[in-house]
Amino acid sequence: MKLRTPESFWLLKNGILHSYPSLNEDSSCDIAVLGAGITGALISHALLRAGYDTVVIDRRDVGTGSSSATTSMLQYEIDTPLTQLAEMIGEEGAVTCYRAGIESIRTLHALVEKEQIDCGFELKQSLQVSHSTKGIASLKEEYLLRKKHGFQVEWLTSEEIGQRYQMASHPGILSAAGASLDAFQFAHRLLYRNQQRGLRIYDHTDILKIDYQGPVVIETDGGYRLTCKRVVFCTGFETVKMFRKKIADIVTTFALVSEQELNLYDQLKDTLIWDTGDPYIYMRTTDDRRLLIGGEDVPHKYNGFTDKLKNKKANTLIAKVRQLFPTIRFTEDYNWAGAFGNTKDGLPYIGEHPDFPNAIFVLGFGGNGITFSVQGMRLVLKLLAREQNDPLLTHYRFNR
Ligand SMILES: Cc1cc2nc3c(=O)[nH]c(=O)nc-3n(C[C@H](O)[C@H](O)[C@H](O)COP(=O)(O)OP(=O)(O)OC[C@H]3O[C@@H](n4cnc5c(N)ncnc54)[C@H](O)[C@@H]3O)c2cc1C
Numbered sequence: 379m380k381l382r383t384p385e386s387f388w389l390l391k392n393g394i395l396h397s398y399p400s401l402n403e404d405s406s407c408d409i410a411v412l413g414a415g416i417t418g419a420l421i422s423h424a425l426l427r428a429g430y431d432t433v434v435i436d437r438r439d440v441g442t443g444s445s446s447a448t449t450s451m452l453q454y455e456i457d458t459p460l461t462q463l464a465e466m467i468g469e470e471g472a473v474t475c476y477r478a479g480i481e482s483i484r485t486l487h488a489l490v491e492k493e494q495i496d497c498g499f500e501l502k503q504s505l506q507v508s509h510s511t512k513g514i515a516s517l518k519e520e521y522l523l524r525k526k527h528g529f530q531v532e533w534l535t536s537e538e539i540g541q542r543y544q545m546a547s548h549p550g551i552l553s554a555a556g557a558s559l560d561a562f563q564f565a566h567r568l569l570y571r572n573q574q575r576g577l578r579i580y581d582h583t584d585i586l587k588i589d590y591q592g593p594v595v596i597e598t599d600g601g602y603r604l605t606c607k608r609v610v611f612c613t614g615f616e617t618v619k620m621f622r623k624k625i626a627d628i629v630t631t632f633a634l635v636s637e638q639e640l641n642l643y644d645q646l647k648d649t650l651i652w653d654t655g656d657p658y659i660y661m662r663t664t665d666d667r668r669l670l671i672g673g674e675d676v677p678h679k680y681n682g683f684t685d686k687l688k689n690k691k692a693n694t695l696i697a698k699v700r701q702l703f704p705t706i707r708f709t710e711d712y713n714w715a716g717a718f719g720n721t722k723d724g725l726p727y728i729g730e731h732p733d734f735p736n737a738i739f740v741l742g743f744g745g746n747g748i749t750f751s752v753q754g755m756r757l758v759l760k761l762l763a764r765e766q767n768d769p770l771l772t773h774y775r776f777n778r
Contacts, residue, residue, distance in 0.1 A: 379616045382447035382716035383683050387635050387670075388562035389446040390712065394439050395566040398573075401580040401598050406605040407433040409762075410596055412585065413612035415445035417740050417751040419565035419572075421612050423489075424755035426577050430762075433604060434569065434577060435596075437584040441565045443614050447716035449633050449672040450748060451650045451662050452486065452557040453504050454479030457745045458724035459520045460527075466723050467773060473527045474769050475725060480529075480555045482752035487557060490564070493571060497564035498665035501557050502650050507539065507550030509655030514548055517654065521551045530554035543645050544705050547653070556650045558662050561748060590735045610758060611739045612751075615719045620734075625727055625776070626719035626743045630682030632691035633672040634713035640669045641707045659698050669708065671695045678717055688715045719743035726750035728757050728774040738762075739776075750774075 411422045414436035425432040436443075454476055456463070463472035483501075490499045508517045524531045532552045539545050573579050584599040588609065596604040611617055618626055640646075643663055652660040659673040674691040676682060692713035699708055720743065721727070727741040728750065738761050742750030753770060760768055772778075 379619070379717065380683055381443045381615065383688060383714045385712055386447040386714045386716065387633070387712050388448075388560055389442060392560070392563050392566070394442070395563070396440060396570045398440065398579040398581045400582045400600060401435065401602050401604065402600060404603045404605075405433065405578075407431045407578070408607050409433075410435060410594070410604055410606040410609045411612055412436075412609060413443070413614060414440040414565070414569060414579065414581065415443045415612065415614055416441075416561045416565040416748055417612035417614070417742060417754065419568045420751050420755050421610055421740055421758055422577055423568055423572055424759060425610075426572050426575060428759055432577055433606070434579045435583045435585070435598070435604070436581045438581065440569055440579070440581050441562045444716055444718075444747075445565050446562045447633070447714060448561050448748070449660070449662070449670050450559050450561045451660065452483050452559065452749055453650060453652070453746060454483065454555050454749070455504065455506060455553065455652075456724040457720065459516075460523050461516070461520050463723060464523070471769065471773055475773055476524075476529065478753055478770055479746060479749050482749040483555055483557050485755075486559075486749075486752050490559070493568065495564055495567045495571075497560045497567060499557060499559040499564070500665060502648050502662065504553040504556035504650045504652070505534070505539070505543070505550050506553070506652045506654060507545075508548040509653050509658075511548065513654060517549070517551060524551070524553075543649065543651070543703075544642060545651075545702055546704055547702055552649075558650065558664075560665070590737060592736055594736050607736070608762065609737050611737060611741070614741075615717050615743070617739065617741055618719060621731070622733070623777070625741075626721050628678040629675040629718050629720060630678045630715050631672060631675045631718040632688060632695065632713065632715050633670065634692045634695060635664065635671075635711050636669040637709045637711045638667045640667060642703060642705070643667050643669075653698075653702065659695060661699065668711065669699070671699055675718065683715055688713055691715070726754075726774050727776055728754050729771055729776060730761065731776045
């Protein structure tokens, strides 16, 4: 599956930070982690710290899947509003999932600090605005439900939004919890650091076949075998092809960055902004003083990655930003497109699947893939310890 267009910003900005050998001999380990994007980096970190002899394998260069195309907004608000999620899985469950989002932003922040990972991590507030007059009432309901459950939220009127952000918008919810980072850089740096601690990493190694009956035997395109006790799939959106039942809708999503030194940088630098229209638009600043915008999703087809559509969508996003910020001087530097998987409830799939014994999946689909992957660190250790008692494992299970 094509995961993105070639010119994803983070890859252009950073280049390939580290290269690893391909697997070139038969080998064995406790746990094989397939996929070396941000999910594989986080999960292998947790496994290594827990004392598992761990091997990471990727068919591409490390980090060059979706993790090089992401806009990396870390929000606790998932794609499904708390009010709707409460209808789907009950209020208690919905609140648990939302709180887990806040906890994972804290966990990631602590990890970045502890490991001193240079990845542009910035704590931010998160502003979610109504796209239309019609949408205000339901957003207010959302605000009240979050407030009832102790989330740190503030209701901002159009005037207040105008004063703080020079933004012409309907009212919205300002939340205290949020952050952003360069996920590509983070994944590279964490993997590299853990390689120094004994993590074995192989890139450009494709998997031809897996025998899941214990011990798990993974056959690679080079003709080698990796034997392990368990395999953890951190293989991103491509994983949808493995399942008989559809688990997500794949869409193409679009993103672009402005030139540096954006004129409204100081007003916008501390806040993630999300206009809840359909199609939605969201934005944040980068640590090198640009505005990063995303949205305009369309169903995923090959032509989603053509220059023509990509440029057209970039222009639409720019026009929307100019409407929202009448005083902005926005000049595009790069635009790109990527595949993106949406689940029916906005929640990820983290757990075991009956068709694949001895495998665990960490599939952080939806707009909060990164915070879901952070939650996967703890949940994978629980699954390996055969502790099924975490409510998130119920909410994130397959066949739910
Ligand atoms: C434009 C865009 C904007 C986004 N914005 C946000 C956002 O604001 N916030 C957010 O949280 N998320 C966002 N996402 C989603 C986020 O990017 C993903 O959740 C995240 O990058 C997934 O990381 P990953 O490591 O699971 O997948 P990937 O980075 O795709 O890594 C998976 C890796 O697995 C490898 N692989 C796959 N199959 C195999 C195999 N069989 N054998 C070996 N290796 C294999 C691939 O080569 C790849 O490197 C966005 C995504 C896009 C495209």
